[in-house]
Amino acid sequence: MMDSKKGVIIFLVLIVVMAGGYLFLNRSLPAGTIIMTSISSTEDLTILDQQHLKEMNFLSTIVSFNPHKPNHSPKILTKDFAIAHSPEISEDSKQMVFTGKLDPDSNRQIWLMNLNSKRYHALTDDSMNCFDPFFLPNDRIAFSCDWQHEKYGSGSFLFSLEPENEQLKRITFHPHADHSGSMMHDGRILWVSKQIYPDKERPTLMSLRPDGSNANLFYQFPAEYTVISKARESESQQIYFTARNDQSDSGTSLFQFSYINPVTSTQKIFSTEEGNIYSIYPQLNGPLLISYQESSSNTAGLFELNENEDSLNTLLKADQFHYLEPVVVKGQPFVPKLLPTALSDQMETGIIVFTEPGQNRDREIEKNRNTILVEDLNGLYKEFLTAEDGSFYIKTTAKVPIRFSQLNESGEIINGPFPWIWVMNGDRRGFTGWDPMQMIAPANLVPQAINEPPVQIIAPGPTDLPFIVDFNPALEVRDEN
Amino acid sequence: MKIKKRVLVLIILLLFTILFVNRAINWSADHYEYYTIGEVSEVRERHIDALKCFSCHAYTQKDGFFVQKTEGIYSSPYNLAVTPQDDVLLVTGQESDRLYMIDLKNHQIINSIKVGDRPHSVIVAPDGKMAYVTNQWSGTVSVVDLELGEEINTITVGGGASGIVADFDRNILYVSNTYTANISVVDLNTQTEVKRLRAGSYPSGLNISPDNSTVVAVSQRSVIVEHRDPPRTEVTIIDAATQRVIKRNYFLESHIMEKVEYTPSGDLAFTTLVRPKNLVPAVQVDNGWMMTFALGIISPETGVMVQLPLDEPNLYYADPYDVRITPDGKRAFISHSGNDYITALDVDAIRDVLERVKSGEIVNPENDLLLSESYVLKRIATGSNPKGMTISADGNTLFVAERLTDHIGLIDTHTLEIRDYIALNNANQNAFLRRGEQLFNNAAHTFQYQYSCYSCHPDNHEDGLTYDMAYYPGMDISNVQTLRELSNTSPFKWNGKNVSIYMQCGMRFSKFITRTEVFAPDDLKALVGYITSKIEHPPNIYRGKDDELTESQKRGKELFERTKTNSGKAIPVRDQCITCHPPPNFTDRTLHDVGTATDKDSHPEFKTPHLNNIYESPPYLHDGRAQTLEELWTIYNDDDLHGVANDMTKDQLNDLVEYLRSLGRAEYYYDN
Structure with a gap:
């Protein structure tokens, strides 16, 4: 009897100890913990002025730091990795995605880590160079991967992935370099996009639904500034980014603009003449977190910027390390909306309706019948006449980029070329006028073009895309399905 | 013996559960799926949703016990x-x-x-x-x-x-x-x-x-x-x-x-x-x-x-x-x-x-x-x-x-x-149906707050406009319909595809109309509860004192219910007005081809609209082509497919229109 009782007690104690050990080892990071990239101070960060972090081969790790215990050193989360950077945290703060290389000579890959157990696995393989991951609603993940082509140059696409079934989808389809994505509260992706072909253009911010539809120009960076950081939205719907002045050899500025009116609300809220501001993170119910380097002889540290008082509060600074790209556990400023998709995989095409602004039946309708020139990546594809009111209605192949120009009677371009656009399967797009920012709502008139069947723009389909990136063929098959 | 009896009872209960309860669960799942997504899932995926029997069968009962007991008395x-x-x-x-x-x-x-x-x-x-x-x-x-x-x-x-x-x-x-x-x-x-x-x-x-x-x-x-x-x-x-x-x-x-x-x-x-x-x-x-x-x-x-x-x-x-x-x-x-x-x-x-x-x-x-x-x-x-x-x-x-x-x-x-x-x-301003009314009047559930339900349904009615909502521009133009007193008038939409208000306001609504996150289950229930139980028609302005019909309306009623033409020829039952438009809601809730489709419509059949207070809903027909009730027969009924009316005199048509204008709330026809 006594022995069996002892046995039971020992057994129960063992259970409690094991459970406690398991919980201890798998304990979550406390709310407010900052997770960030740490780079050795021996690395010269000034190169970041011209290039994105993804192209650097800095030896970097991802560390966590509890600002409530400032005497504790940051803890390394990615000790197995030769290079690890650009962390992002899931909505429930239980998972982290980041860019990393186990082998310094391999391509960059996207990794997913459980922040409790610290276990990780790759979401992409070594055949693609991928970076800048972030979470979409419903625990899906988006990221960028490089493309290269002898004719079109090199850039990057955005992809989305459902980790559970590993369904990988490409979601941008233009000849651009797409990177530095983040989520807006309205459920759309915001990312830095730069046209590569046919001409290299200045980077802009674009917005997109996570299913790849409705890609729009969202914001044009101030002239003479080159963006450095991701753009991030705060809970008060202000969007922040850092940029370097092209006219000066040094110094960066922190800008904000309003989500509600991105065109006329840009403000510079902080700048430094000698140093650099690398990253920004708007915390929930807290001041802005910035990664700031006072001068090239200092390391980049973490600071809180109090906008109202224009003051900086040091959170973490070390002589041996630069700290960049902070994110905060349970500090996400909002939960982005889960947007539904209206796309249909059963359809190979999408439609586009274009209207001219401001016509009204009681005023004289200007005769706006013009020629529209459509280009695809091979050059001129088609010309057609608009309806008399200047509208046109086309059906075009899904996931194939095209762009339009408007010609006068002499064949000169009077508007455009409009930025590259694409439609997704079963997608529908509308445009009013030739301003890429689309700040004019359509007039309430039936576009005359829809009285006829759509003009067919059946450009070569995805399998014939002239620039196939260096994909893993298996992934390519998934993409086209 | 006692243990054997207990075991036997357990076995019987188990059998009962397997045979009947499982069937009941499957039936209720099918029933639920049909009324919320319009189909029954073949692979038996159960939707994780808080929608319960109560959602439809209690919250949406106008003047029901539940409504009376949970809602406050509001000033508005x-x-x-x-x-x-x-x-x-x-x-x-x-x-x-x-x-x-x-x-x-x-x-x-x-x-x-x-x-x-x-x-x-x-x-x-x-x-x-x-x-x-x-x-x-x-x-x-x-x-x-x-x-x-x-x-x-x-x-x-x-x-x-x-x-x-x-x-x-x-x-x-x-x-x-x-x-x-x-x-x-x-x-x-x-x-x-x-x-x-x-x-x-x-x-x-x-x-x-x-x-x-x-x-x-x-x-x-x-x-x-x-x-x-x-x-x-x-x-x-x-x-x-x-x-x-x-x-x-x-x-x-x-x-x-x-x-x-x-x-x-x-x-x-x-x-x-x-x-x-x-x-x-x-x-x-x-x-x-x-x-x-x-x-x-x-x-x-x-x-x-x-x-x-x-x-x-x-x-x-x-x-x-x-x-x-x-x-x-x-x-x-x-x-x-x-x-x-x-x-x-x-x-x-x-x-x-x-x-x-x-x-x-x-x-x-x-x-x-x-x-x-x-x-x-x-x-x-x-x-x-x-x-x-x-x-x-x-x-x-x-x-x-x-x-x-x-x-x-x-x-x-x-x-x-x-x-x-x-x-x-x-x-309590957060009571269930009050919350539904708040949601109805708020644009937060539309992308960038662009419009609320009220925007197209002012005063819970319709805005008198036709919209181009189908996939292919210019096709299937749709005349906005009233939201007043929708109980017992399903299915919804002119093509009859939405069998319930839940389906009308649920995922499809989010995908194609509001283009943003779908309503949370509790919000959807509240919204549907409000729409189905709290929106009433105003008094019919064409009815006389004490709801008496005028002489013209009485004649119009006879015409509406007639079974023979002016020349004495029998009107087939399927062509009599009252067949498709029986009281109390004046809809048989079925799709019919009444010759009103055009080459811009992808299907010839439309769900019979209800006619309560129809006078306040111009224009008419599925695409709003008819500007008045009269035009339904003077312009858009050449072949008598939308009711046998071509033999009517002008005075008879006027009487018929007067009667249609007098069609009021459904509850009048229940009582009478």
């Missing part, structure tokens, strides 16, 4: 007036049928006066002793003695009495009769109506110029226009000296003007507008492709009409209702009942923009989403569904009726900050 403040002495605020309680008198010193309700059915607007006499309240469902004006604190007289006017303004110098009262599309002119000396003036479609707001020379009336709905022409909504100008209409101007591409206000100088009048994009293919919501909202500016003297946008590029300010201007003419305020904001405007900046429009510097201002930053001072967040407003005589305080929180908000017109609230009662 609608419009306001303040006495000239700034001592008493008068508030119409749309749901309580009361006029509230609030002491502005201590913010206490000092009286709650019973008035007519659905009180709408209130004005106060210059001496502060008398008030006049329009009662929209009674079709009357209550004359209220504020000193006695009671209604002392009612004046009968037209159907749907709403807006009201007085010319106290001439002792004339003007009342907008929304349902009868005219304005009553009332002699205040005799307190009787002396004449009516035709005015637009669904006239609503009224106001008089500061010099008492003109009265301006605005309308909610567009006048009838050619099929697929943009809406044109009338602004009626009345000469106050003669009480005659002297001008009819029109705002183009817009409608739902609710209120109107003159500037103190009298040179301009402001109103609010909804600018639908019903003619534009609904390919997206972004960039104002479904709906925008504007301030309408009328110059009564010159007739110049300008529309200035109220929205911003990535945020819209849905369902503007009232507009008020401070006594110094410097600031204007607009209540946005669709997204719970008040917009404060700089009137001088507006005048500057008007000059730039006049000079041609600004072209097409109405669609320029960047323009509003020129004149918007501030957006002030309020409680749910801000409607009517009034400004204190000293110009310092703006009072706002927050209809669905039963509050009156007080805003400082200088600092543009909220100063205080006055609660009209302590009813």
Whole structure:
């Protein structure tokens, strides 16, 4: 009897100890913990002025730091990795995605880590160079991967992935370099996009639904500034980014603009003449977190910027390390909306309706019948006449980029070329006028073009895309399905 | 033995569970899936959703036990007036049928006066002793003695009495009769109506110029226009000296003007507008492709009409209702009942923009989403569904009726900050159906807050427009249908594809209409509960006293129910009106091909619409081609496929139309 009782007690104690050990080892990071990239101070960060972090081969790790215990050193989360950077945290703060290389000579890959157990696995393989991951609603993940082509140059696409079934989808389809994505509260992706072909253009911010539809120009960076950081939205719907002045050899500025009116609300809220501001993170119910380097002889540290008082509060600074790209556990400023998709995989095409602004039946309708020139990546594809009111209605192949120009009677371009656009399967797009920012709502008139069947723009389909990136063929098959 | 019995009982119970309970679960899952997504999942994936049996079978029962026990008694403040002495605020309680008198010193309700059915607007006499309240469902004006604190007289006017303004110098009262599309002119000396003036479609707001020379009336709905022409909504100008209409101007591409206000100088009048994009293919919501909202500016003297946008590029300010201007003419305020904001405007900046429009510097201002930053001072967040407003005589305080929180908000017109609230009662504003009503009237569930359910269904009805919503532009044009008294009228949509309101407002709605996150299950339940159990038809204005039919309507009823033509030939049962349109809702809830499809329709069959209060829903047919009920047979029924009517005489057709106009609420036909 006594022995069996002892046995039971020992057994129960063992259970409690094991459970406690398991919980201890798998304990979550406390709310407010900052997770960030740490780079050795021996690395010269000034190169970041011209290039994105993804192209650097800095030896970097991802560390966590509890600002409530400032005497504790940051803890390394990615000790197995030769290079690890650009962390992002899931909505429930239980998972982290980041860019990393186990082998310094391999391509960059996207990794997913459980922040409790610290276990990780790759979401992409070594055949693609991928970076800048972030979470979409419903625990899906988006990221960028490089493309290269002898004719079109090199850039990057955005992809989305459902980790559970590993369904990988490409979601941008233009000849651009797409990177530095983040989520807006309205459920759309915001990312830095730069046209590569046919001409290299200045980077802009674009917005997109996570299913790849409705890609729009969202914001044009101030002239003479080159963006450095991701753009991030705060809970008060202000969007922040850092940029370097092209006219000066040094110094960066922190800008904000309003989500509600991105065109006329840009403000510079902080700048430094000698140093650099690398990253920004708007915390929930807290001041802005910035990664700031006072001068090239200092390391980049973490600071809180109090906008109202224009003051900086040091959170973490070390002589041996630069700290960049902070994110905060349970500090996400909002939960982005889960947007539904209206796309249909059963359809190979999408439609586009274009209207001219401001016509009204009681005023004289200007005769706006013009020629529209459509280009695809091979050059001129088609010309057609608009309806008399200047509208046109086309059906075009899904996931194939095209762009339009408007010609006068002499064949000169009077508007455009409009930025590259694409439609997704079963997608529908509308445009009013030739301003890429689309700040004019359509007039309430039936576009005359829809009285006829759509003009067919059946450009070569995805399998014939002239620039196939260096994909893993298996992934390519998934993409086209 | 006992153990054996227990084991046997357990086995029997287990068998029972396997045989019957499992079947019951499968049946209920199929039943649930069918009514929410329109199909039964073949792979038996159970949707993780809080929708339960109770959701449909209790929450949506109009006047049911559950509804009665969980909902509060609400005031639903609608419009306001303040006495000239700034001592008493008068508030119409749309749901309580009361006029509230609030002491502005201590913010206490000092009286709650019973008035007519659905009180709408209130004005106060210059001496502060008398008030006049329009009662929209009674079709009357209550004359209220504020000193006695009671209604002392009612004046009968037209159907749907709403807006009201007085010319106290001439002792004339003007009342907008929304349902009868005219304005009553009332002699205040005799307190009787002396004449009516035709005015637009669904006239609503009224106001008089500061010099008492003109009265301006605005309308909610567009006048009838050619099929697929943009809406044109009338602004009626009345000469106050003669009480005659002297001008009819029109705002183009817009409608739902609710209120109107003159500037103190009298040179301009402001109103609010909804600018639908019903003619534009609904390919997206972004960039104002479904709906925008504007301030309408009328110059009564010159007739110049300008529309200035109220929205911003990535945020819209849905369902503007009232507009008020401070006594110094410097600031204007607009209540946005669709997204719970008040917009404060700089009137001088507006005048500057008007000059730039006049000079041609600004072209097409109405669609320029960047323009509003020129004149918007501030957006002030309020409680749910801000409607009517009034400004204190000293110009310092703006009072706002927050209809669905039963509050009156007080805003400082200088600092543009909220100063205080006055609660009209302590009813639970988060009760289930109340929450559903709040959701119905709020644009938060549309991408960038671009429109609410109310935007296309003002007053829970329909907006009289047709929309291009199908995948292929120009195809399957759809006439908006009313949301009043939808119980027992499923399926929904003209193609009958939505078998329930849950399906109508659920995932499909989110994918194709609102383009944003689907309603949370509890919100969806509340919204559906509200739609199916709380929205009523107003009284039918064509029915006689005691609901008696007129002689013409009785003849029309015979024609509606006839089984033989004029020549004695038998009409097949399938072609008799009453077959497809039986009472009480006058729909058989089935799809039929009645020869009304065109080459723009992808299918020939349409679900039979219900006909209760059909007179207030022009235009008609699935695509809105028929401008009147009469046209259904005079233009669109050559082959007698939509009822045998070609043998009817003109008088018979008139009688039939009169009868159709008399078709009222379903409950009348249950009882009779």
